[in-house]
Amino acid sequence: MEIALLDVGSFSRRRKAVEEVDFFSESRSGRPVLSTKTEEAGGHDDGPGVDIGLNLSTGNSGSLLAVQGEGSNNHKLIGMKHELERSNEENRRLRSMLDQATKSYSALHSHVLVLMQRQAHEIPEINQKDKKMLAPALARRSIAPAGLSSVQEADEASRSVEEDGDRSPSLSNKSPKLVHDKSTDHSSEVASRKARVSVRARCDAPMISDGCQWRKYGQKMAKGNPCPRAYYRCTMALGCPVRKQVQRCAEDKTILITTYEGNHNHPLPPAAAALASTTSAAATMLLSGSTTSRDSHLAAANSSAGSGAFLNHFPYASTMATLSASAPFPTITLDLTRTPNPYQRAQPALGALPAPLTVLYPHNKIPGGVQFGTRETSVVETVSAAITSDPNFTAALTAAIASFMGCQQSGGGGSEGAIVTSGRSPQLPDQSCTTFSTN
DNA sequence: CGCGTTTGACCAGCGC
DNA sequence: GCGCTGGTCAAACGCG
Numbered sequence: 001m002e003i004a005l006l007d008v009g010s011f012s013r014r015r016k017a018v019e020e021v022d023f024f025s026e027s028r029s030g031r032p033v034l035s036t037k038t039e040e041a042g043g044h045d046d047g048p049g050v051d052i053g054l055n056l057s058t059g060n061s062g063s064l065l066a067v068q069g070e071g072s073n074n075h076k077l078i079g080m081k082h083e084l085e086r087s088n089e090e091n092r093r094l095r096s097m098l099d100q101a102t103k104s105y106s107a108l109h110s111h112v113l114v115l116m117q118r119q120a121h122e123i124p125e126i127n128q129k130d131k132k133m134l135a136p137a138l139a140r141r142s143i144a145p146a147g148l149s150s151v152q153e154a155d156e157a158s159r160s161v162e163e164d165g166d167r168s169p170s171l172s173n174k175s176p177k178l179v180h181d182k183s184t185d186h187s188s189e190v191a192s193r194k195a196r197v198s199v200r201a202r203c204d205a206p207m208i209s210d211g212c213q214w215r216k217y218g219q220k221m222a223k224g225n226p227c228p229r230a231y232y233r234c235t236m237a238l239g240c241p242v243r244k245q246v247q248r249c250a251e252d253k254t255i256l257i258t259t260y261e262g263n264h265n266h267p268l269p270p271a272a273a274a275l276a277s278t279t280s281a282a283a284t285m286l287l288s289g290s291t292t293s294r295d296s297h298l299a300a301a302n303s304s305a306g307s308g309a310f311l312n313h314f315p316y317a318s319t320m321a322t323l324s325a326s327a328p329f330p331t332i333t334l335d336l337t338r339t340p341n342p343y344q345r346a347q348p349a350l351g352a353l354p355a356p357l358t359v360l361y362p363h364n365k366i367p368g369g370v371q372f373g374t375r376e377t378s379v380v381e382t383v384s385a386a387i388t389s390d391p392n393f394t395a396a397l398t399a400a401i402a403s404f405m406g407c408q409q410s411g412g413g414g415s416e417g418a419i420v421t422s423g424r425s426p427q428l429p430d431q432s433c434t435t436f437s438t439n
Numbered sequence: 440c441g442c443g444t445t446t447g448a449c450c451a452g453c454g455c
Numbered sequence: 456g457c458g459c460t461g462g463t464c465a466a467a468c469g470c471g
Contacts, residue, residue: 216444218463231462235443245462 196261198333200249203256207246211272212236212264214244225250237266242276255337 214232227248234242242262249255
């Protein structure tokens, strides 16, 4: 009997550990895979293995002879107990490893962000004029001062780099009018909050599964699009500032456009973390470029000699990702609806990354370390070159999008392979098909 | 009853 | 100044 009780305890502990792990690798339906198994198999919370132990011990508890007769079974139970203890230990160890990996990833991520921001600040073309041009737009949004949130997480470095303003979103929501202080030095944090990453993917579901929990807080009819735009905010942690907009493309309603904004202030499941880090990195790069020249236009970039040559060198470039500098918020759009075979396309495209990129843009240094031409660097060119010149980033972007995208594309549409182009892509004829702000 | 969604109202920025 | 638009809020509502 005691063994049975112990078994229940160990099974319970083990299941708890498993569930905790499965929280980070939940199925697409959103339910932990193993916990579902236990419910189905056992019919109650004890799980399948416990049933065996309980049946044996309770069924024979009144007869010593019967227990003795089941000596071999008891022996098996003891063996199973040890097995379970080992499993328990292994679960703990795996859990620990997962935590370690998560922390390492966070630290690395924050370090990358620090480096990118540092590079961004070293750009010689940052001038006061651009800052002034950014300031009004940045001050438009309701972002509270930093350091007021009670939600503290381990990833302090990352947060301090990314956006202090995101620490107190609830406060900002309550008193938006109190934070329109243009003199405050939170422009970078606010800008980070404003940077957006938009993902276009074929999806029949109302929303792609990206590993996060979202709560819908609004829906609006956007101009030029018969499909309503839904507004979601992350609910994985109290006060998480991340929001996303979901809208179907006006011209192709099978295309779901999801726009992410802000950075999470809490630990994320690996799948969601991949996305978050990707969007965060893209947003950071975007902002790094936006600080150099926010008023550049895609058309100009497209018509520029550099971009033209750029596009000539990248046959797939215009089909995957687009950057918008004309929108009120710097936005990068990843178009995952065009590539027939992502793996086949991404690789040659990446492989085709020409060293001459530095020749096309020979002088100006941009955040990603690529050299640009002598004329004023546009945000589009800046970020495009930054991202395209960094195969690792592109690959990470690709992998992340592929991994988190719970809604697979239908038909021949692949989902990976993100190439950044400087200029409005042909498949994005108007803004109704994107989630760019259209102020 | 708690939680999430819906939906009309409200606010701020921008263009004319 | 006014109207349009995007974004957000919050009461009402529905569901489990």
